[in-house]
Amino acid sequence: MVLLDELSGTARSATKGRAAAREPGGRRPALLILPALIALAVFFLYPLAVVAWSAFTDPAPGLGNFTWFFGEPGNLRTLTRTFTTALWVTLISLVLSYPYAYAMTVAGPRVRGVLTMLVLLPFWTSLMVRTFAWVILLQDTGVINQILGAFGLGPFSLIRTQTGVIIGMVQLLMPFMVLPLYAVMSGIDQRLLPAARSLGARPATAFATVYMPLSLPGVSAGCLTVFISALGFYITPALLGSPTDAMISQQIFTQVNGLLKWGRGGAMGVVLLGLTLAMIALLAVSLRRAGRRVNG
Amino acid sequence: MSTSAPLRQAPETSMSTPRRRTPAVGTSRLGRGLLWGLCGIVGLWLIVPVLVVIPLSFTGKPSLKFPPDSWSTRWYANFFADTAWTSALWTSVEVALLVTVVATALGTAAALGLTRARVRGLGAAQGAMLAPMIVPGVVLAIGTYSVFLKLQLVGTLAGFVMAHTVLALPFVMIPVTASLRGFDRRLENAAASLGAGSWTTFRSVTLPLVAPGVASGALFAFVTSFDEVVVSLFIQSPYLQTLPVKMYASVTRETDPTIAAAATMIIVLTTTLVFTATFFVARRNRAQ
Amino acid sequence: MPSSTTPAPLSGAAPRGRGGNRLAGRGARIELIDLSKRYGDFAAVDEVSLVVEPGEFMTLLGPSGSGKTTTLNIVAGFVGPTSGSLKVDGAAIESTPAHKRDMGVVFQHYALFPHLTVAENIAYPLKRRGIPKARRAELIGTALDTVHLGEYGHRYPRELSGGQQQRVAVARAIVYSPRVLLMDEPLGALDKKLRDWLQLEIKRIHAQLGTTFVYVTHDQEEALVLSDRIAVFNHGRIEQVGPAGELYERPGTLFVAKFLGESTVLRGDTTRDGDGSAVGVCARTLRAPGHIEGPRAAIIVRPERLAVRPAGDRPEPGWNALPATVAGEIYLGSSRKLELTLPDGSPALVREQAGALSDVRKGDEVTLTWRVEDSVLLPDDPDVEAVFT
Numbered sequence: 001m002v003l004l005d006e007l008s009g010t011a012r013s014a015t016k017g018r019a020a021a022r023e024p025g026g027r028r029p030a031l032l033i034l035p036a037l038i039a040l041a042v043f044f045l046y047p048l049a050v051v052a053w054s055a056f057t058d059p060a061p062g063l064g065n066f067t068w069f070f071g072e073p074g075n076l077r078t079l080t081r082t083f084t085t086a087l088w089v090t091l092i093s094l095v096l097s098y099p100y101a102y103a104m105t106v107a108g109p110r111v112r113g114v115l116t117m118l119v120l121l122p123f124w125t126s127l128m129v130r131t132f133a134w135v136i137l138l139q140d141t142g143v144i145n146q147i148l149g150a151f152g153l154g155p156f157s158l159i160r161t162q163t164g165v166i167i168g169m170v171q172l173l174m175p176f177m178v179l180p181l182y183a184v185m186s187g188i189d190q191r192l193l194p195a196a197r198s199l200g201a202r203p204a205t206a207f208a209t210v211y212m213p214l215s216l217p218g219v220s221a222g223c224l225t226v227f228i229s230a231l232g233f234y235i236t237p238a239l240l241g242s243p244t245d246a247m248i249s250q251q252i253f254t255q256v257n258g259l260l261k262w263g264r265g266g267a268m269g270v271v272l273l274g275l276t277l278a279m280i281a282l283l284a285v286s287l288r289r290a291g292r293r294v295n296g
Numbered sequence: 297m298s299t300s301a302p303l304r305q306a307p308e309t310s311m312s313t314p315r316r317r318t319p320a321v322g323t324s325r326l327g328r329g330l331l332w333g334l335c336g337i338v339g340l341w342l343i344v345p346v347l348v349v350i351p352l353s354f355t356g357k358p359s360l361k362f363p364p365d366s367w368s369t370r371w372y373a374n375f376f377a378d379t380a381w382t383s384a385l386w387t388s389v390e391v392a393l394l395v396t397v398v399a400t401a402l403g404t405a406a407a408l409g410l411t412r413a414r415v416r417g418l419g420a421a422q423g424a425m426l427a428p429m430i431v432p433g434v435v436l437a438i439g440t441y442s443v444f445l446k447l448q449l450v451g452t453l454a455g456f457v458m459a460h461t462v463l464a465l466p467f468v469m470i471p472v473t474a475s476l477r478g479f480d481r482r483l484e485n486a487a488a489s490l491g492a493g494s495w496t497t498f499r500s501v502t503l504p505l506v507a508p509g510v511a512s513g514a515l516f517a518f519v520t521s522f523d524e525v526v527v528s529l530f531i532q533s534p535y536l537q538t539l540p541v542k543m544y545a546s547v548t549r550e551t552d553p554t555i556a557a558a559a560t561m562i563i564v565l566t567t568t569l570v571f572t573a574t575f576f577v578a579r580r581n582r583a584q
Numbered sequence: 585m586p587s588s589t590t591p592a593p594l595s596g597a598a599p600r601g602r603g604g605n606r607l608a609g610r611g612a613r614i615e616l617i618d619l620s621k622r623y624g625d626f627a628a629v630d631e632v633s634l635v636v637e638p639g640e641f642m643t644l645l646g647p648s649g650s651g652k653t654t655t656l657n658i659v660a661g662f663v664g665p666t667s668g669s670l671k672v673d674g675a676a677i678e679s680t681p682a683h684k685r686d687m688g689v690v691f692q693h694y695a696l697f698p699h700l701t702v703a704e705n706i707a708y709p710l711k712r713r714g715i716p717k718a719r720r721a722e723l724i725g726t727a728l729d730t731v732h733l734g735e736y737g738h739r740y741p742r743e744l745s746g747g748q749q750q751r752v753a754v755a756r757a758i759v760y761s762p763r764v765l766l767m768d769e770p771l772g773a774l775d776k777k778l779r780d781w782l783q784l785e786i787k788r789i790h791a792q793l794g795t796t797f798v799y800v801t802h803d804q805e806e807a808l809v810l811s812d813r814i815a816v817f818n819h820g821r822i823e824q825v826g827p828a829g830e831l832y833e834r835p836g837t838l839f840v841a842k843f844l845g846e847s848t849v850l851r852g853d854t855t856r857d858g859d860g861s862a863v864g865v866c867a868r869t870l871r872a873p874g875h876i877e878g879p880r881a882a883i884i885v886r887p888e889r890l891a892v893r894p895a896g897d898r899p900e901p902g903w904n905a906l907p908a909t910v911a912g913e914i915y916l917g918s919s920r921k922l923e924l925t926l927p928d929g930s931p932a933l934v935r936e937q938a939g940a941l942s943d944v945r946k947g948d949e950v951t952l953t954w955r956v957e958d959s960v961l962l963p964d965d966p967d968v969e970a971v972f973t
Contacts, residue, residue: 032409033421036402036465044428044462047439054442096338103335118339124570125346126523128540129559132547133345136352136362136556143348143362171345174338203324232432234526239547249434256438257530269435276432482695485662488682489689489766490756491712497683500708504699 048273051266058263065267075251079271082248085162085237086230089169093177093226094219096170101181101218106190116182123175131236134168135159138240160242168240173229177222184218216290224283228276248272346563353556360551371557381558384542388522391453391538395460395521400514402461403468410469411476426466433526436463441530451533459531460521467516475509508577515573519566606726611639611796612673612763614659619668621654628654630820631668641790641797645807645843646817652800653768655817659798660766661685672764683712688757688795690767694749696741702728702752703737709760727755730789747778751785758793767799771806783809804844808832816840832886838965841884848890848932850906851964854881861961866927870904872959880964887935889958892922892942895949904959908932908952910944924952 055065069075104115122130137143138158148154158164188211196206234249241247246254248268255265348362356366375381410422428436440459441450449455479502487497503510525540532541539558546555614636621629629651636642644652657663659670661682670678677685696705703724710720728734731751741749750770757765770786771779787810790797801807807814808828815825816839824836828844835841838849852865860873863881872883892910899905908924911931920941922934932952936942944950 027413027415029409030413030415030418032405033413034409036406036425036469037421039402039458040424040428040462040465043440043443043458044431044436045424047436047443048431049439050442051435051439096334096341099331099334100338103331115335115339118342120570121567122342122346124519124566126540126559126562126566128523128525128543129349129562130345132543132555132559133349135547136348136360137345139360139362141361171341174342228430228432232434234432234434235544239544249432252434252438256441262438262442265438269432269438272432273435276430280430480693480695482691482693483697485660485682486689486691486695486697487708488662489660489685489687490709491683491686491760492708493681493683496712501697505697 051269053266054262055266055270056263058266065263066271068264069267069271075268078246078248078251081162081245082231082272083275085166085169085247086227088166089173089230090177090223090227092166092170093174094223097174097177097181097222098215098219101178101185104178104182105185105188119175119178122171123179127172127235130172131168131239134164134171134236135239138164138167159240162241162245165237165241165245165247168236169230169233172236173226176225176229180221180225181215181218184221185215188214217287220283220287220290224279228279231276231279232272349556349559350563352553353560355553355556358551358553360553360556371553374552374554375557375561378554380537381539381542381554384537384539385558385561387453387456387536388539391456391460392518392521394453394457395464396514396518398457399461399464399468399517399521400510403465403513403517404472404510406465407469407472407476411473425469428463429466437527437530440527444531450531451536453536455531456528456536456538459527460524461517463524463527464517464520467520468513471509471512471516472506473509475506479506508580511573511577515569518569522562522566605730605792607723607730607758607761608793609761609763609795611794613638614764614796614798615671615674616655616659617669617671619655619658619670620666621651621658621663622666627820629658629665632820632822634815634822634825636796636798639794639796641787641799641810641812643799643801643807643811643814644817645801645804645814647802647843650817651820652802652817654820656766656768656798656800659764660687660689686760686762686764688760688762688765690750690753690757690765690770692769692772694741694746694753696749696752696756698741700740701737702733702739702741702744705741705752706737706756706759709756713760715760723759727759730758730792731755731785746774747782750774750782754786754789758789758795761793762795764796764798765793767797769801770799771803772801779806786810808844814844816843818843833960835884835960835962838882838884838962838968841960841962842968846887846933846935847884848887850883850885850926850930850932852881852883853879854961860956863961866906868906870906870959871956872961873957874961876961876963878963882962882964884960884962885954885958887921887933888937890932890934890952890954891936892924892934892944892950893953895951897951897953899953902956903953904956905951905953906932908950910946910948910950912946924950926952 056062058065100115100119104112107115139145140155140157140159142158144158145155148156158167192210192214193203193206196210197203201209232249233247234253237247238250238253241250243250249272252265252268252272255261255268351364352360352362353371354367354369355361355364355371356368357364406421406425410418410425444450444455444459447455449458483501483505484497487501488494492500523540524538525544528538528541529544532538537545539562543555543558546552546558614634616632616634619629619632620627632651632655634642644655646652654663658665661677661680665678668678669676672685696702697708700708706724706727707720710723715723724737725734728737731754733748733751733755736744736748736752741752744752753770767786771782774782783806786797786799790810799807799810811828813825813827814831816823816831818839824831824840831840831844835844841847842849850863850865850870852863852870854861854863854876856862856875857871860871861875861881863870863872863883865883870883872881892908893905895907897905906926908926910922911925912923914921914923918938920936920938922936922944924932924934926932934952
């Protein structure tokens with residue numbers, strides 16, 4: 001993904017930079033990192049630590065909040081719903097983005113420019129604005145139902161349903177799938193496909209056995225970005241979904257803001273953060289394994 | 297989508313990668329039609345929800361019914377007459393500009409340090425600085441809220457600026473680090489040999505050459521702050537709100553088209569900003 | 585090949601600025617005293633000592649990884665030495681930062697600032713020195729004229745060819761009249777023809793300015809053309825320092841002999857023989873002037889010192905002779921190279937000038953002869969072969 005690539009990429013460049021660094025003052029540049037690190041410690045790490053701390057201590061020290069969380073069937077349903085929603089959003093995004101990104105790589109410069117703009121414009125547009133737009137579109141009297149009505153279908157209730165949430169989230173998160181896919185695909189040598197065909201592969205076989213494996217890093221990067229973003233989404237499910245089908249972020253919000261149960265909210269936060277980190281770790285391991293297969 | 301075939305054979309410009317052509321799938325007429333048809337639908341799907349709010353903001357009726365059946369600019373007038381909206385707008389702009397300055401300075405310095413320092417623990421520092429990208433917003437939001445209650449930063453400008461700064465840091469660091477990676481460090485040796493000290497070298501050689509990266513970092517920082525909702529929802533006060541927070545409140549409570557006017561202005565602002573920046577970077581790249 | 589057999593400095597001794605160049609100045613004397621640079625166990629530069637006289641053109645010559653560039657970087661101040669000291673006109677400068685050393689540096693890949701025009705690039709060091717604008721314009725003009733790029737001030741580096749960029753780099757490095765000019769393989773990225781021409785340009789600029797030049801290259805021909813003296817580097821050490829002619833005619837080590845120019849190497853056991861030595865090669869006894877320590881010797885003979893005679897010719901007094909077979913010939917226009925094989929299978933190389941060609945052909949049995957005093961006797965060094973094969 002954009003993110004993981006950058007993580008490993010920058011780390012690599014840091015090592016390279018070290019070898020090429022100007023001799024005098026090899027340690028001094030480290031001081032430049034300090035202001036950012038301090039800001040991060042106070043306004044990022046400390047708040048997260050407070051969340052974790054409250055999960056284990058509020059109202060009483062112990063694992064009470066976690067026993068509550070995993071003991072309550074409603075919570076487990078929320079967790080499952082969050083997970084399956086994120087999974088659906090990821091899958092649908094992938095299915096729509098893969099051909100789109102592929103088309104971007106084979107398009108001429110002008111068409112590519114248009115396709116890129118179509119991805120970048122929503123990418124840069126405020127999430128709040130786009131969610132608001134979906135509220136309009138998904139209304140019972142909204143555009144989608146009007147179009148469907150013209151074909152004699154519906155009306156369907158889309159707003160305040162899980163379907164509406166998924167539709168909105170897919171559109172909101174798709175740029176994060178298309179961009180890493182395109183980044184990887186544009187690096188694939190297109191001559192490999194004629195090469196595979198000259199070796200006797202049918203077009204579809206050539207595509208499936210040569211192109212798709214090479215595009216996998218983009219697939220996993222895009223899927224991870226979309227999946228972990230979807231796991232933690234708050235605004236969109238809050239505005240498009242039904243309160244009875246809440247996702248975990250909404251429950252955290254309710255616990256802390258509505259019920260002032262800091263400990264319970266904290267415990268849910270810890271579970272969500274843990275899930276997110278587990279997903280990243282899982283992907284990092286499988287990527288490394290795949291990378292070893294490709295490179296060595 | 298029949299126009300796509302001649303376009304596909306259009307002569308390559310220097311912008312695109314040299315190798316390519318002859319797509320494997322889509323060599324058949326049917327495959328090609330399917331591919332471009334799907335692209336068209338997906339493209340519309342991406343863009344239409346952004347654009348739908350624009351006509352809505354010019355509706356004549358006090359409802360969010362789409363498409364509008366009468367037209368007016370009253371919701372814009374309403375926006376600028378209502379201090380709740382205008383002060384939210386100014387707060388957002390003020391916070392975003394301050395975040396741009398602070399995050400760009402901190403992020404650029406950190407990127408320099410990370411690419412140049414020769415100390416242990418660089419990898420950990422790097423990871424920590426990119427972490428705000430992956431932590432779920434609500435988790436950070438409740439933590440920040442709790443800390444801000446203690447530090448009395450809830451509903452303050454400084455609070456918004458710092459909370460947004462840490463969120464913007466990774467988005468500054470990534471393009472700046474990429475620029476620094478592409479920067480030829482021999483130029484710094486050259487500057488030193490010609491009599492420039494390290495600060496002069498940075499100001500006169502390094503910074504001008506990594507400026508595109510710093511500029512896109514600054515742009516990311518501005519947009520990150522300007523768009524942020526979740527953390528802002530927690531650290532706002534009735535007296536200090538950002539525009540997205542005000543919009544959130546408006547969507548949940550009212551069906552007043554003023555929000556469509558606000559949304560339209562945000563779209564116009566960010567789009568102009570991004571396209572101007574892209575244009576300047578592209579022109580600069582072409583010049584060099 | 586330049587016949588610079590007179591001791592250094594050559595052009596440094598000539599009156600400075602005779603060409604009337606306004607950038608001319610007095611060159612500095614540079615002393616490297618036991619300089620070392622270690623990275624862990626690896627010594628990139630190993631106890632190097634060298635004196636560069638004012639105005640001298642000194643070339644650091646060696647294969648890649650021999651420490652010549654690191655040595656230059658230590659002099660420039662980009663790399664700090666692990667030990668040893670560095671003096672310029674008697675003052676120790678090892679702890680002076682690069683930007684206060686007042687040396688000009690020309691880099692292999694030019695290192696021109698891409699965001700500045702040619703004139704702005706050249707103005708850069710002048711601005712750092714607070715030189716007023718009018719004076720700057722004057723100096724930039726002089727520097728550009730010196731490198732024959734008078735009209736190019738307003739261009740950007742990317743609008744120039746490689747050779748032009750390199751000349752801009754030279755102009756930028758000389759515009760503030762540094763007393764030392766360091767050049768790190770400045771012609772390495774250019775094609776042969778351009779390189780030959782720029783070599784002459786650099787030599788001319790050196791003669792005009794009187795600045796001390798330290799020049800790094802791995803190209804022995806370039807070193808021979810340009811230098812007053814050459815320091816041959818190998819494994820982080822200096823093998824030999826001297827004028828080109830001396831290194832060529834009297835190499836001090838087998839490495840120097842093989843790195844500079846072509847030669848035939850004849851190996852064998854050696855014994856003292858009056859003033860000189862006798863070396864057994866291919867069951868014959870060859871004579872060479874001087875003695876060496878140790879039993880294993882190598883005789884070096886340059887190709888133009890060798891001659892072929894009909895097979896069976898007896899050596900005259902004062903000449904060595906060996907039987908050989910002609911394995912091939914290479915016609916080079918002004919000369920011809922003969923490749924021969926000695927009875928023990930080792931190769932020999934003869935260069936004949938046009939107009940004095942023998943009529944031997946491939947496959948002929950011949951006698952190879954040369955004067956005893958053209959033999960250079962050196963201790964054998966089996967490691968050297970590894971460097972060249």
